[in-house]
Amino acid sequence: MTTSPPDSLTAATCAAGRPSSRLPWPLLTGLALVLLALWLLPLEGVKRSHGLFPLALHTVSEIFAVIVAMLVFAVAWNAYARERAGNILILACAFLGVGLLDFGHALSYQGMPDLVTPASPGKAIDFWLTARLLAALALLTAALRPWTPLRRSESRYRLLAGVLAATGAVFVLQLYWPEVWPLTFVPGQGLTPFKVGTEFGIIAILALAAWRFHRLHRAKAPCDAANLFAACLIGILSELCFTLYTNVHDLFSLVGHLYKIVAYLFIYRAIFVASVREPYRRLEVAIAERQAAENRVEYLAYHDALTGLPNRMLLQDRLEQAMVWAGRSGTKLALLFLDLDNFKAINDSLGHAASDDLLKTLAANLKASLRNTDTISRQSGDEFVMVLSGLDNREDCTPLLAQIMEGIQAPIHLGDTEIALSASIGIALYPDDGQTFDALLQKAETAMYTAKEAGRNAYRFFDESMSTEAVANLALRNGLRRALEQKQFVLHYQPQIDLASGAVIGVEALIRWQHPDLGLLAPGRFIAVAEDSGLIVPMGEWVIEEACRQGARWRRAGLPPLVVAVNLSAIQFRRGNVEQTVMRALEASGLPPEWLELELTESILLQGTDSVFAIVRELKRHGVKFSIDDFGTGYSSLSYLKRFAVDKLKIDQSFVRDLAPDSDDAAIIRAIVQMAHSLGLRTIAEGVETEDTLELLRHFGCDEAQGYHFARPMPAEAINAYLAKNHPPLAMSA
Missing domain, CATH: 1.20.1070 (Rhopdopsin 7-helix transmembrane proteins)
Incomplete structure (x- = not known):
């Protein structure tokens, strides 16, 4: 018996949408026998x-x-x-x-x-x-x-x-x-x-x-x-x-x-x-598939896709609950920041697939070494964070740390290969070292780097002698003030590609610091300090104004319309005047609002205040587009997508760079794209570095992409040459 429809009859084009029921042979046989009996019946007078x-x-x-x-x-x-x-x-x-x-x-x-x-x-x-x-x-x-x-x-x-x-x-x-x-x-x-x-x-x-x-x-x-x-x-x-x-x-x-x-x-x-x-029936199956996709994304919003451990959002929630309990009971808790030693060398030698198996096994070992009341979370890569609660003093951590180190050092077998791991751990105590999640995490990370500098395969508790990094941050903060005054910041632009047409339809504006002594600095070196100091507000205003001016220059130069995407931080919403800043920049530059896209970070969504929603609604009323940046790494509630009425979801590069057809990342991206399309949203993937990744994204139905496979971020003047070389005008559309 064949298992596929003959000729051009397929499931996609047939009317009913599922295999038909059984053939009614008993009825057909009975009707045929009745007719045969009537024909053979020797009662012509009755029949006629x-x-x-x-x-x-x-x-x-x-x-x-x-x-x-x-x-x-x-x-x-x-x-x-x-x-x-x-x-x-x-x-x-x-x-x-x-x-x-x-x-x-x-x-x-x-x-x-x-x-x-x-x-x-x-x-x-x-x-x-x-x-x-x-x-x-x-x-x-x-x-x-x-x-x-x-x-x-x-x-x-x-x-x-x-x-x-x-x-x-x-x-x-x-x-x-x-x-x-x-x-x-x-x-x-x-x-x-x-x-x-x-x-x-x-x-x-x-x-x-x-x-x-x-x-x-x-x-x-x-x-x-x-x-x-x-x-x-x-x-x-x-x-x-x-x-x-x-x-x-x-x-x-x-x-x-x-x-x-x-x-x-x-x-x-x-x-x-x-x-x-x-x-x-098909509608019911589609209402079920969408719900499954939403449930999957909701789960991934709180859990690490590789290990299934709580992610940063869920960890923060549990830590805050543990701090409340510690305050009531008069106990302490410890926040542990764990980073594997020399994991890059292991990853390079084993490959990504084997390294993922290694991390999953390690996660299981670490979880087994903790108590039921403790929490373990994978932050990114080879970094894990743990919360140990119910401690009377610092010494109570010692036996637990011994179990954790033992779990890390237990040999892991991958096929015929035995892997021995070690890790550096930093510990910050509540309430001694900090009273917020961010403060404890920062100090635990500082202590972890001290453990690495001490020779690795060790743990260190935070103390104030480790605050030399704070001095360096102070110097960086003072340098940022001078940079704003002396206009040392520049914008680079990374092209964004429409996957259906191959056309450049937009660029993301990325800030760089032209430091007089250190050279060109990427935002990872100074954004955190800028946010902590509040300098992110005037810096963000300058980025919006310069991005709008550049977009208008490109339009006047005759380039096809390019949507300019600009990142916004949560602090800009809390302290700055975002709506007036954007409208003033658009008016001064002459850039139509529909060619500006503002990327909202997760922390902005989590604020969830009426004032934030009001700002977004007002700017959308003028035509400004909105997208959610780094989607899938810890978003708290899908209901915000509807309330914010965004236009696009930006899939985080952590899901894209190591994308493989049968990986968890593929399942995540497929679920995000399906959910986005069901809500009428577009999707853009960042961090695309290979043709294989690009083809998978096309297969999943992703709408747009950006990454080194297309182009690195470049100065504004290089965009003209890039478009002329890679995307002639006839191949582009608005």
């Missing part, structure tokens, strides 16, 4: 009686058949969707014609009032044969045609008009020029050879359609081939009855009409499943 199928019963049966045929049309026509197979509409429109012809047949039956011309068996048979032929041809067409959508939406109206025109022509010819119809019935003799031959021709058409539907059913085609197959076979039994009757009121005429109604009901069932039931 003129009273078995009176006019009233015939009229009722035909009205019921007409109603079913009209329901077939009404359900399929009103449930029409462009993406569904056109075969359903072919059947629907054809059965509208069949219903009209059956109505003409009922009105032309012997004993009915005149319909233009007197009612007669021949007149009724002519309507009958055309209805049966139209139904059989429609079933054959639906069986043989690839189950693909109609090419154009107006095609269904043309199909309907064609069926109505053909049906109208039959009525006109029969009612006004009946002599053009071949003789089908002779009173006293019965059916003519033409009538019987036509019935057998219809039987042959139905048999071919039944064979095709049976093949589709065996191929597990995701359409309701079973019900359509049954309709064809029952239609054949009905037609056989109409080759056997000698008068229009005998037993075979009655059974034939009943079989016809049953065949219609199977067709209605197939149409209903394809047009109504299955779309709802």
